[in-house]
Amino acid sequence: xxxxxxxxxxxxxxxxxxxxxxxxxxxxxxxxxxxxxxxxxxxxxxxxxxxxxxxxxxxxxxxxxxxxxxxxxxxxxxxxxxxxxxxxxxxxxxxxxxxxxxxxxxxxxxxxxxxxxxxxxxxxxxxxxxxxxxxxxxxxxxxxxxxxxxxxxxxxxxxxxxxxxxxxxxxxxxxxxxxxxxxxxxxxxxxxxxxxxxx
Amino acid sequence: xxxxxxxxxxxxxxxxxxxxxxxxxxxxxxxxxxxxxxxxxxxxxxxxxxxxxxxxxxxxxxxxxxxxxxxxxxxxxxxxxxxxxxxxxxxxxxxxxxxxxxxxxxxxxxxxxxxxxxxxxxxxxxxxxxxxxxxxxxxxxxxxxxxxxxxxxxxxxxxxxxxxxxxxxxxxxxxxxxxxxxxxxxxxxxxxxxxxxxxxxxxxxxxxxxxxxxxxxxxxxxxxxxxxxxxxxxxxxxxxxxxxxxxxxxxxxxxxxxxxxxxxxxxxxxxxxxxxxxxxxxxxxxxxxxxxxxxxxxxxxxxxxxxxxxxxxxxxxxxxxxxxxxxxxxxxxxxxxxx
Numbered sequence: 001x002x003x004x005x006x007x008x009x010x011x012x013x014x015x016x017x018x019x020x021x022x023x024x025x026x027x028x029x030x031x032x033x034x035x036x037x038x039x040x041x042x043x044x045x046x047x048x049x050x051x052x053x054x055x056x057x058x059x060x061x062x063x064x065x066x067x068x069x070x071x072x073x074x075x076x077x078x079x080x081x082x083x084x085x086x087x088x089x090x091x092x093x094x095x096x097x098x099x100x101x102x103x104x105x106x107x108x109x110x111x112x113x114x115x116x117x118x119x120x121x122x123x124x125x126x127x128x129x130x131x132x133x134x135x136x137x138x139x140x141x142x143x144x145x146x147x148x149x150x151x152x153x154x155x156x157x158x159x160x161x162x163x164x165x166x167x168x169x170x171x172x173x174x175x176x177x178x179x180x181x182x183x184x185x186x187x188x189x190x191x192x193x194x195x196x197x198x199x
Numbered sequence: 200x201x202x203x204x205x206x207x208x209x210x211x212x213x214x215x216x217x218x219x220x221x222x223x224x225x226x227x228x229x230x231x232x233x234x235x236x237x238x239x240x241x242x243x244x245x246x247x248x249x250x251x252x253x254x255x256x257x258x259x260x261x262x263x264x265x266x267x268x269x270x271x272x273x274x275x276x277x278x279x280x281x282x283x284x285x286x287x288x289x290x291x292x293x294x295x296x297x298x299x300x301x302x303x304x305x306x307x308x309x310x311x312x313x314x315x316x317x318x319x320x321x322x323x324x325x326x327x328x329x330x331x332x333x334x335x336x337x338x339x340x341x342x343x344x345x346x347x348x349x350x351x352x353x354x355x356x357x358x359x360x361x362x363x364x365x366x367x368x369x370x371x372x373x374x375x376x377x378x379x380x381x382x383x384x385x386x387x388x389x390x391x392x393x394x395x396x397x398x399x400x401x402x403x404x405x406x407x408x409x410x411x412x413x414x415x416x417x418x419x420x421x422x423x424x425x426x427x428x429x430x431x432x433x434x435x436x437x438x439x440x441x442x443x444x445x446x447x448x449x450x451x452x453x454x455x456x457x458x459x460x461x462x463x464x465x466x467x468x469x470x471x472x473x474x475x476x477x478x479x480x481x482x483x484x485x486x487x488x489x490x491x492x493x494x495x496x497x498x499x500x501x502x503x504x505x506x507x508x509x510x511x512x513x514x515x516x517x518x519x520x521x522x523x524x525x526x527x528x529x530x531x532x533x534x535x536x537x538x
Contacts (some may be wrong), residue, residue, distance in 0.1 A: 022478045038219065039340070040378040045214030064206060084390060086206045093203050094393040094523050100258035118306070 011166060054099045058171035060195040061099055064090025079106050141165060149189060166192030201398045201408060204385045216381035218334055226289040227325035238336040240402040241380060243389060245310050246412055246440040247450065249396035252277065252291050253306040256388030256397060260289050263376065263387035279524050285364035288312055288373040289388055293453035309450040313360045313373035315339050317433030320459035323467050324355025337402065337436035357432055357457035375436065405438060412440045431458035531534045
């Protein structure tokens with residue numbers, strides 16, 4: 001900035017400045033007027049709660065999912081927070097670091113939200129419908145089992161093994177689901193059977 | 200186990216904060232009238248002996264405060280990130296310590312973060328009015344719209360906790376989840392902790408719970424087990440149960456005897472008053488001199504000499520090379536006549 005400033009007016013201005021700030025420092029005038037302060041509003045107010053089970057391991061901790069946006073009014077609901085359920089007997093509200101960061105898996109860009117198929121010879125996955133995926137899995141399992149099922153061992157003892165296919169089940173299930181899964185998988189003769197909690 | 204705090208309510212009535220502006224006990228760089236009645240002091244108790252270092256508290260803290268940490272690098276140690284950041288309000292610090300008495304390797308894990316001192320060094324050092332406030336329940340909270348990002352709070356903090364954000368250039372640290380505490384909840388880290396190494400309640404409840412824990416630890420052979428509630432900063436509202444309370448510094452340099460830096464104390468105490476006194480004295484002396492001696496007048500002789508100087512006819516002092524400036528526009532001559 002280029003302005004005409006004589007020595008005298010420079011001294012006058014700075015003198016006034018010093019006088020003003022000194023008065024402020026001495027507490028005259030509202031130089032240090034109080035400024036409003038506040039506590040962040042509690043952001044779970046007016047959200048919708050949904051009880052659920054953590055997706056990760058077989059401990060199956062209870063969680064509460066808080067979402068904003070009322071579906072009944074035609075709004076789009078969005079998950080804003082997930083935390084442990086203090087009423088749940090397994091975890092009493094606590095969570096492990098993975099569980100504590102559950103919202104990030106919900107929002108993750110790499111999260112799998114639909115069945116994907118990589119066709120033979122292709123290098124990319126493409127989305128397919130659930131029906132197509134289940135049909136394909138059933139067809140391939142049937143073909144594989146027909147070809148490789150071991151009914152008896154070399155001594156002629158009945159063993160009913162199916163060693164060429166494995167099954168990986170979810171861990172965050174109820175006892176009833178787990179029971180049914182176990183019965184279905186074992187009844188086919190599959191031996192390689194585990195759940196994702198050990199992965 | 201310590202009884203868990205019930206789930207938060209989502210009803211708007213329950214979300215009304217139970218403390219606020221009227222409960223402010225101290226405010227940075229300003230005078231406040233402390234509230235007539237203090238709220239019950241709250242405290243978070245971190246039992247280092249129960250901590251498994253899972254970092255659920257760290258994850259829960261980021262989640263609750265809607266923060267994300269940059270993807271970092273593996274430095275070959277368990278700390279992640281390597282230090283507190285403007286987003287990481289709390290950090291697990293891991294120390295491998297060989298106990299000289301038993302020759303056992305002990306893995307000491309401490310949850311680092313703001314201690315919410317009764318006598319907060321950050322607040323004392325802060326020059327921005329209202330950027331740091333202390334509520335009468337003991338929570339020390341930063342008000343970002345008043346923060347000027349000078350970083351004095353870091354110098355003032357005996358525990359080296361606040362960090363300046365490179366995004367908005369203001370200081371950040373743990374708020375003790377003031378928004379949750381205001382609706383009767385505990386902080387997010389406390390709720391997530393799977394081993395109840397973190398518990399939250401009134402300060403007295405926490406002291407009693409710590410006594411129970413210390414008794415238990417002593418019965419297990421930790422003779423020096425004790426509570427870390429340093430009196431050098433008037434006590435804290437985040438306390439540790441340490442199995443070696445006689446030497447807190449082995450826990451990733453937890454200060455043995457934390458106190459506000461004497462430089463901060465002097466700068467904000469004695470120096471301030473001495474400075475104010477000097478200013479007041481200078482003003483008074485100036486006024487007195489004006490009354491007694493009057494203003495400084497320019498004599499006719501001085502004026503004449505000045506005229507000679509500006510015309511370049513001054514004895515030996517005139518600029519030899521520069522052409523003589525035009526008399527009316529010369530700065531000295533102009534100023535001399537104008538007033």
